[in-house]
Amino acid sequence: MEKILEVNDLHVSFDTFAGEVQAVRGVNFHLNKGETLAIVGESGSGKSVTSKAVMRLIPNPPGRIKEGEIKFGDRDLAQLSEKEMQKIRGSEISMIFQDPMTSLNPTMTIGKQIMEGLVKHQNMSKSEAKERAIELLKLVGIPNAEGRINEFPHQFSGGMRQRVVIAIALACNPRVLIADEPTTALDVTIQAQILELLNDLQEKMGTSIIFITHDLGVVANIADRVAVMYAGKIVETGTVDEIFYNPQHPYTWGLLGSMPSLDSTDEELIAIPGSPPDLLDPPKGDAFAPRNPYAMKIDTEMEPPLFKISDTHYAATWLLHEKAPKVEPPAAIKKRMQGMAPSEPIIGAKDGGKNV
Amino acid sequence: MSSQEKLLEIKNLKQHFKVGKSTVKAVDGLTFDIYKGETFGLVGESGCGKSTTGRTIIRLYDATDGEVRFNGEDVHGKKSAKELKKFNQKMQMIFQDPYASLNPRMTVSDIIAEGIDIHGLSTSKKARMDKVVELLETVGLNKEHANRYPHEFSGGQRQRIGIARALAVDPEFIIADEPISALDVSIQAQVVNLMKKLQREKGLTYLFIAHDLSMVKYISDRIGVMYRGQIVELAESEELYRNPLHPYTQSLLSAIPLPDPEYERSRKRKVYDPEKHLPKDGEERVLREVMEGHWIACTEEEYQKYQVTV
Numbered sequence: 001m002e003k004i005l006e007v008n009d010l011h012v013s014f015d016t017f018a019g020e021v022q023a024v025r026g027v028n029f030h031l032n033k034g035e036t037l038a039i040v041g042e043s044g045s046g047k048s049v050t051s052k053a054v055m056r057l058i059p060n061p062p063g064r065i066k067e068g069e070i071k072f073g074d075r076d077l078a079q080l081s082e083k084e085m086q087k088i089r090g091s092e093i094s095m096i097f098q099d100p101m102t103s104l105n106p107t108m109t110i111g112k113q114i115m116e117g118l119v120k121h122q123n124m125s126k127s128e129a130k131e132r133a134i135e136l137l138k139l140v141g142i143p144n145a146e147g148r149i150n151e152f153p154h155q156f157s158g159g160m161r162q163r164v165v166i167a168i169a170l171a172c173n174p175r176v177l178i179a180d181e182p183t184t185a186l187d188v189t190i191q192a193q194i195l196e197l198l199n200d201l202q203e204k205m206g207t208s209i210i211f212i213t214h215d216l217g218v219v220a221n222i223a224d225r226v227a228v229m230y231a232g233k234i235v236e237t238g239t240v241d242e243i244f245y246n247p248q249h250p251y252t253w254g255l256l257g258s259m260p261s262l263d264s265t266d267e268e269l270i271a272i273p274g275s276p277p278d279l280l281d282p283p284k285g286d287a288f289a290p291r292n293p294y295a296m297k298i299d300t301e302m303e304p305p306l307f308k309i310s311d312t313h314y315a316a317t318w319l320l321h322e323k324a325p326k327v328e329p330p331a332a333i334k335k336r337m338q339g340m341a342p343s344e345p346i347i348g349a350k351d352g353g354k355n356v
Numbered sequence: 357m358s359s360q361e362k363l364l365e366i367k368n369l370k371q372h373f374k375v376g377k378s379t380v381k382a383v384d385g386l387t388f389d390i391y392k393g394e395t396f397g398l399v400g401e402s403g404c405g406k407s408t409t410g411r412t413i414i415r416l417y418d419a420t421d422g423e424v425r426f427n428g429e430d431v432h433g434k435k436s437a438k439e440l441k442k443f444n445q446k447m448q449m450i451f452q453d454p455y456a457s458l459n460p461r462m463t464v465s466d467i468i469a470e471g472i473d474i475h476g477l478s479t480s481k482k483a484r485m486d487k488v489v490e491l492l493e494t495v496g497l498n499k500e501h502a503n504r505y506p507h508e509f510s511g512g513q514r515q516r517i518g519i520a521r522a523l524a525v526d527p528e529f530i531i532a533d534e535p536i537s538a539l540d541v542s543i544q545a546q547v548v549n550l551m552k553k554l555q556r557e558k559g560l561t562y563l564f565i566a567h568d569l570s571m572v573k574y575i576s577d578r579i580g581v582m583y584r585g586q587i588v589e590l591a592e593s594e595e596l597y598r599n600p601l602h603p604y605t606q607s608l609l610s611a612i613p614l615p616d617p618e619y620e621r622s623r624k625r626k627v628y629d630p631e632k633h634l635p636k637d638g639e640e641r642v643l644r645e646v647m648e649g650h651w652i653a654c655t656e657e658e659y660q661k662y663q664v665t666v
Contacts, residue, residue, distance in 0.1 A: 042540040187401040187567065192611040192625050214541055217570075217613030221620040240617045258545035259615055260574035269574070271549050272542035275510050 004208050005031040005054070005176055010068035010078075012046075012053050015061060022279050023049045025232035027068075031176065036202065036209040038219040038240075040255070041229035044276055047212045050229070051178045053078075054210075055095055056085045072176075091121035094169040098181040100161035104153040110137075110164045111149035117171045136167040140197060159190035163197065170201065178210045183218060195221055216259055220244060225312070228252050231277050231287035234306075238313035245336055248307075248315040250294045253333045261332075270330050286318070294319060294327050363529060363561050364390040364413070369422035371405070371412045382408040384585035386422070387643065390529075395555065395562040397576030397593065399569055399608070405585040406565045410531045413563070414447055415440075426529070445475050448522035452534035454514035458506040464517055465502040468492070471525040491520040495550060512543035519550065523558075531563045536571065548575055569612050573597055578649075581605045587643060591650040601652050601662060604628045 012024040024046040031037050039047045052058050054070055056077060070077040072093070077085070089095075097103040105113060114136060115129040124132065130149070137145035140163040153161055162182060169177055179198070183191040199222060202209060211222055219226055219240070226243040228236040228251065236249040247253055257270030274291040277283050283290065289299035298318050307320035318324055329337070371383040383405045390396045398406045412419050415431065424431040431443060448471075451457035458467055465488045471477075478484040489499040495516040506514055515535060522530055532551070536544040548571065554560060566572050572579060573593050580590040581604065589602040600606045607628035613620060635641055641653040646662040654662060 042542060188569070188611045189401065189607060189628075192613070195613070196625070215613070216541070216615035217620075220615050220617045221613040221623075244615060244617050254542055256615060258542045260570050261614065261616070269545040269549055271545035273546070275512060275543065 001035075002033040003030045004033045004072070005210075006071040007050070007054065008069045008071070010050065010053060010070065011066040012049050012058060012063060013066050014063045016280075019280050022282055023063075023232055024053065025279075025282065027229075027232070027234055029227050029234060029237065031208050031210060032225075033208055034202070034206045035224040036211055036222055038211045038213060038223035038226045039229055040213060040216065040219055040226060042214060042276055044279070045229040046232040046279075047229050048180055051095070051180055051210060051212055055089060055093060055178065056080070056082075057095075087121070090117045090169075090174070091172040092174055093176040093178065094172070094174040096162075096165050096169050096177065096179040096182045099185050100158060100165050101153070103165055104161060106153050109150050109152055110156070114149075114164070114168050114171055117168065121172050132171070133167075136171055137164070139170070139201070140164070140167045141193075142167075158186055159193060162186065162190075162194055166194075166197065166201070170205070170207070173205065173207075175208060176210065177207050178212070180212045181214070182211075184213070184215070191218070198222065216244075216255060228255070231282060232279055233287070233316070235288065235317070236315040237306075238309070238315075242310065242313040246309075246313070247329075247333060247336070248309055248313075248320060249317045250292045250319070251288050252315075253329055254291075256336065257330050257332045270332065286316075296324065361392045362389045363392045363427065364563075365423075365425040365428075366390075366413065367423040367425070369409070369412060369424060370420040371408050371417055372420045381585050383412060386585075386587055388580055388587060388590060390561060390563060392528075393555075393559055393561055394577040395564050395575055397572040397579040398563065398565045398582060399567060399572050399579060400582035401567060401608075404582040406567075406582050407533050409582070410449070410533050410563060410565050414449055414531055415443075416449075441475065445471070445525045446527055447529045447531070448525065448527040450515075450518050450522050450530060450532040450535045453538050454511055454518055455506075455538075457518055458514055460506050463503050463505060464488075464492075464509075467506070467517060468521050468524050471521065475525055477525065487524070491524055494523065494554070495520045496546075510543075511539050512546060515539060515543075515547050516550070519547075519554070523554065527560070529561045529563070531565070533565045534567070535564075537566065537568065544571065551575065569608065570614070581608065586653065587651075588641075588653045589651065590643065595650055599650070601646065601650070602654075603633055 007027060007029050010024055010027045014021045014023060027050055039050065041047045053065055054077065058065065065078050068078060111130065111133050114133040118124045118129040118132055119126065134145045134149055137149060142148060142160060142163055156164060183194050186194065195218065198209065201207065213219060223240045225239050226237065227234045228249065230251050236243065236247065236252050243252065247256060254270060254272035258272060260269060272291050277287050285301050286299040286304055289295040292299065296318055304316045304318045306314040306316045308314055319327055367387050369383055369386040373380045373382055386409060398409060400406045411417050413424055419432050426443065426447065468488050468491055469484055472484055472487060478487055488502055492499060492501055497513065497516055509517065536547050539547060552575065555562065564572060564575055576593045578591065579593045579596050580587045583604050589596065589600065589605045596605065597609065600609055607626045610624065610626040635655045639655045641655055643651045643653050644659045645651050646659065652662065
């Protein structure tokens with residue numbers, strides 16, 4: 001498979017009065033052509049900072065990319081000048097943000113906002129750009145596109161606004177689309193529409209997507225591969241089936257266990273005790289150790305490397321070391337592992353679908 | 357439910373807001389009961405009026421019309437300051453945003469003890485402090501936290517402080533308005549587990565308002581689904597998820613993505629189109645019980661049909 005983007009040993013820090021906050025501490029991942037990679041983690045785990053670093057949107061100062069390379073084709077994005085980067089942003093890599101109200105300019109019509117990139121990057125004339133803008137609005141499912149192109153963001157609902165943001169992001173046919181929690185601010189039914197739209201567009205245009213979220217339901221819906229982040233590092237990565245049906249890292253267990261499933265009755269939720277570490281002074285060893293019921297002595301002394309489980313599945317936990325004791329994952333996780341026990345379809349899925 | 361004693365009765369509750377010349381009917385004729393010791397979940401999308409319902413019940417807004425009876429007593433209407441105080445002690449609220457709902461200039465002990473002071477529940481400074489420490493420990497914090505300020509805490513810890521504050525006056529009934537939406541997944545589970553534990557220990561009754569249906573299903577005994585200011589379906593939570601009857605409930609349930617890729621690949625979403633679901637001859641839909649404990653907003657004709665399918 002062709003790798004379109006490759007991030008190697010990325011470190012991002014922010015210099016604050018209190019000291020250096022190491023938000024991203026050595027992240028490695030790649031994005032294949034035409035796939036969706038989901039990055040999951042709690043707030044403060046560094047998932048947004050990672051994606052912003054790829055776009056070179058980390059404000060400097062206080063932030064800086066300390067180390068690492070971001071390979072996009074034959075270029076290293078970490079080394080490019082701001083001018084070179086501007087040519088890439090919005091045309092080859094573009095981004096969708098969480099809140100559609102703050103990412104649109106309230107004083108410009110949405111038509112103008114879509115045309116901006118087309119005129120700038122593709123040297124289109126105004127009339128060409130307008131035609132394309134109408135096309136894009138139709139593509140993302142906005143009815144009466146010809147009329148609505150002259151309206152302002154406040155005249156659209158939240159879901160419609162997010163469609164406009166997607167239209168802007170897709171305007172120049174980018175090769176990579178970074179979506180940073182694009183559905184978090186939306187209601188479930190609107191969220192479902194936006195996810196369907198993204199899946200649809202990806203099929204049509206072959207865009208590679210990095211999807212950042214903390215909602216594991218959304219991940220299961222949209223991702224081909226998943227990277228789980230904790231305290232500025234990727235602790236487990238694998239295909240979506242590997243992460244959901246054969247998770248290996250205790251943090252992934254915790255995340256999966258803390259969500260109630262709709263078909264379960266009274267099982268206690270597995271809460272991960274405590275809270276994430278302070279990245280001003282990251283703990284020695286495994287950063288998850290203080291919250292990890294399975295932590296061993298070595299976890300407090302040495303950081304675990306990524307252990308290989310399959311060609312696509314890696315996890316950073318000492319539990320996978322050959323000398324580590326065998327541990328029993330929590331009951332809910334074991335259920336996932338055994339026969340992958342898929343939930344009983346609730347509605348709609350009963351009849352249709354390709355139930356395997 | 358062990359007991360079917362009604363703690364709260366809500367009858368035809370209405371809350372209309374004047375916006376310029378027009379009126380927004382945020383809550384438009386709600387009728388439901390909450391039993392002692394249960395958790396009643398209220399779900400719906402943003403703007404459906406679920407938060408307004410909670411705020412109206414606790415008298416943060418004056419109701420436009422309707423009745424709220426708590427332990428058989430009417431809550432709204434004219435009340436003396438003394439009666440109000442008594443009522444305020446029994447009903448407390450936990451808010452969504454743990455950053456905005458705690459006064460940044462007060463210490464944690466003052467925040468928690470504010471209710472104790474107002475209601476004169478402690479006799480001495482020491483008794484007051486003991487109570488604060490006890491509450492902090494109940495919600496999983498410790499006594500060193502008492503003299504700190506809210507900014508020194510994380511979101512999950514702040515929500516625990518909010519819960520301790522609500523518990524301080526020994527309420528019977530707590531309205532939790534999206535208490536976990538602002539928290540991370542792993543912290544959500546901590547707070548939900550805590551709320552469940554407190555309910556078991558203190559026999560609390562909850563009104564749990566949220567848009568996250570899987571969490572609501574997990575914590576609630578019964579659930580009401582709201583749409584445009586009205587309850588469209590009400591049933592025990594298992595029943596509602598197994599056998600949703602109203603097309604809006606079906607669309608809502610079919611839209612939730614679950615952490616299960618196999619299921620996600622086959623999930624089919626149902627779309628609710630209110631235009632296609634208009635009752636014939638403009639007949640109004642009212643809540644009717646189609647089987648024991650399962651209520652649905654329907655017309656007479658639809659009621660007959662539901663009876664057949666059930």
